[in-house]
Amino acid sequence: MQPIDDGTVPMTNDDPVLEITDLSKTYGRRGVRAVSNVSLSVRAGEVYGFLGANGAGKSTTIRMLLGLITPSSGSIRLFGQDLKYGQPSRRLGSLVDGGAFYPFLSGRRNLDVLARTQGLGPERIDDLLVQVGLEGAGKRKVKGYSTGMRQRLGVAAALLNDPDLVILDEPANGLDVAGIQEMRQLIRSLAEVHGKTVFLSSHLLNEVQQVCDRIAIIDRGVLIREDTVEGILKTEQRFHLVATPLEAARAALAETWPCEIEGEALQVRAETADAPEILRRLVAANIDIFSFAPHQRTLEEAFLAITGTETAHA
Numbered sequence: 001m002q003p004i005d006d007g008t009v010p011m012t013n014d015d016p017v018l019e020i021t022d023l024s025k026t027y028g029r030r031g032v033r034a035v036s037n038v039s040l041s042v043r044a045g046e047v048y049g050f051l052g053a054n055g056a057g058k059s060t061t062i063r064m065l066l067g068l069i070t071p072s073s074g075s076i077r078l079f080g081q082d083l084k085y086g087q088p089s090r091r092l093g094s095l096v097d098g099g100a101f102y103p104f105l106s107g108r109r110n111l112d113v114l115a116r117t118q119g120l121g122p123e124r125i126d127d128l129l130v131q132v133g134l135e136g137a138g139k140r141k142v143k144g145y146s147t148g149m150r151q152r153l154g155v156a157a158a159l160l161n162d163p164d165l166v167i168l169d170e171p172a173n174g175l176d177v178a179g180i181q182e183m184r185q186l187i188r189s190l191a192e193v194h195g196k197t198v199f200l201s202s203h204l205l206n207e208v209q210q211v212c213d214r215i216a217i218i219d220r221g222v223l224i225r226e227d228t229v230e231g232i233l234k235t236e237q238r239f240h241l242v243a244t245p246l247e248a249a250r251a252a253l254a255e256t257w258p259c260e261i262e263g264e265a266l267q268v269r270a271e272t273a274d275a276p277e278i279l280r281r282l283v284a285a286n287i288d289i290f291s292f293a294p295h296q297r298t299l300e301e302a303f304l305a306i307t308g309t310e311t312a313h314a
């Protein structure tokens, strides 16, 4: 961990790096309640995903974390200290809106300008270009960069001050499949190789599932789940049952678990730990079981089940 020169207190590994409590934001006097009583905490060294559909309140939350807008209520603690509006923490680095660069300057020169505005020297720029995979492109003008290259330059810009916590708002936005994969590797390396804590937002379920240790799901300003990716997938497991008579199987289970007949099979919504009990019930009801298999859900399915289909596609 970097020497602490901004008065924040030294922390143990178990203290949250970021702690949000009952955070709300209403735009304007009678405006939209964009964020509503959100509480979450991010631990040192983890990649934390903030997942929600467009308009869910992710950028509003991030703007509050960065001290760019004031919360209507609630508190934000960063590195054990209350965040003050207009005084961004020096231990934070961020990428919002893909980063803003001078198109006619090279990537390297852009970083140089940004470093100066932060009172930093150019010493780290070469290493950062390597770290984000732009070592061969540093001398080229940014106007010739692909979206993926610009986003990676944005990550390099977020790292200029060697922050402990990196906040990335939709880092995969506008990237193609290859670009998304590169961004994923870059984000994992920030945590695994460089010991950073990463907080990223996304509306891309796949991305969050593959890159994050824990996630929070926000829906219309309200935080509806905070858990590990496995935790979210594990609860409300679905089982696919092929048995006869199917209607009798449904009758034997429906009292305890939500069941639906789909084609030749019965879909049973239950937790993984319920599997033995489900099978015992079926056997007791004299039902012939041909197959019984857990259906591995993607985070997308879990997300849709949690938020409801309409909002996830909004």
Ligand SMILES: Nc1ncnc2c1ncn2[C@@H]1O[C@H](COP(=O)(O)OP(=O)(O)O)[C@@H](O)[C@H]1O
Binding pocket: 027, 028, 031, 032, 033, 034, 052, 053, 054, 055, 056, 057, 058, 059, 060, 061
């Ligand atoms: N500056 C603003 N003034 C008024 N309403 C806003 C402003 N910024 C965002 N909103 C509204 O707040 C809600 C959340 O937006 P935002 O935080 O940008 O969501 P996300 O980043 O998850 O897409 C949306 O309804 C949006 O229209």
Ligand SMILES: [Mg+2]
Binding pocket: 058, 059, 060, 169, 170
């Ligand atoms: Mg946004």
